[in-house]
Structure formats: structure tokens, C-alpha cells
Amino acid sequence: MFKKKISVRLGTAGAAAVLGTLGAFGGQASATPVHPDGFEPTSVVFEPTSVVTDASCKGWMNTEKQNGNWFAQGLVQSWNGQSCYMYLERLHNGSWTMVSSEHHVAGNADNTGWYWDDSGYKSRVCIWNASGSQTWKCGGAV
Structure with missing residues (x-):
């Protein structure tokens, strides 16, 4: 049976919205988010x-x-x-x-x-x- 990984990709507007939201909370946004376990997406x-x-x-x-x-x-x-x-x-x-x-x-x-x-x-x-x-x-x- 295939093991399937699902990837979610945000368009430019979606990415801007996420980064803007992070900025609104005073955090620093990164263009390359890191998974909590330390691996890159x-x-x-x-x-x-x-x-x-x-x-x-x-x-x-x-x-x-x-x-x-x-x-x-x-x-x-x-x-x-x-x-x-x-x-x-x-x-x-x-x-x-x-x-x-x-x-x-x-x-x-x-x-x-x-x-x-x-x-x-x-x-x-x-x-x-x-x-x-x-x-x-x-x-x-x-």
C-alpha cells in the first residue's frame, strides 16, 4: 500500500496573510518555516x-x-x-x-x-x- 504524504502550499496571498498574522503578534516570521521536530517542510x-x-x-x-x-x-x-x-x-x-x-x-x-x-x-x-x-x-x- 502506498504511504502518502500530503503537502499544503500557500499562495502568495496566503503566505502574506500568515506572515502578517505572525508579525501582528510581535513574533518574527521566517520565509522557511521549520517543523516542530526540527525538519524542514x-x-x-x-x-x-x-x-x-x-x-x-x-x-x-x-x-x-x-x-x-x-x-x-x-x-x-x-x-x-x-x-x-x-x-x-x-x-x-x-x-x-x-x-x-x-x-x-x-x-x-x-x-x-x-x-x-x-x-x-x-x-x-x-x-x-x-x-x-x-x-x-x-x-x-x-
Whole structure:
């Protein structure tokens, strides 16, 4: 099952209203609010160039900035009873390395954890359709 993070974004007027309200109480407003546990706010970004499909199997990546560094997550979805496998791999110093375990789905969805994808690295998701082409196919690197 997908773990979904929800991000609330304020428009310019909303942000100005919040900052103005904070100023009215004599506090200092910050353009980058900090979460009470000390982490900076984050939001998950769907990466459209990472999408790869094979019949009724689909894989893609999300990225997220966590504590100032970028991380990638692989996701896979299957429908029509297709048996699909997915893993996340990373490019560093000219070679691709599998960083997640293989995730298998048949008529549902799954995702990897978050893996380092900051400066000097690229990640991509690869899928295998056991009910179809039986060939590993990888999406675009991000």
C-alpha cells in the first residue's frame, strides 16, 4: 500500500496573510518555516520522465528533499492480474547499482523506501512483467 504524504502550499496571498498574522503578534516570521521536530517542510515530487510501462505494469519515481538533500523512491503498480517486479537503481561514478530489493505486485501497488539521490547521483526505476514481455525495462534517470 502506498504511504502518502500530503503537502499544503500557500499562495502568495496566503503566505502574506500568515506572515502578517505572525508579525501582528510581535513574533518574527521566517520565509522557511521549520517543523516542530526540527525538519524542514518537504513535499513529494512525481517525476514524469521516470515512468516506464509494460502492458499492465507501470513503474515510476518520486523525489523528495529531506534535510537539504534529495532522495528517490521507486513505485510499481499492476492491474488486470499482471505479475510485476520493480527495483530502484542508482548511477554513481559511471555504473548502475541496484539499491532497493525487488518488489513484487499482482493487481496492486508497492513502493521502495527513500534512497540517496543528491549531487553526483541519478536514480531510475526498473520493472519486469512476468505475465508479459519478461524483459527488464527501466525508466528515465533523475
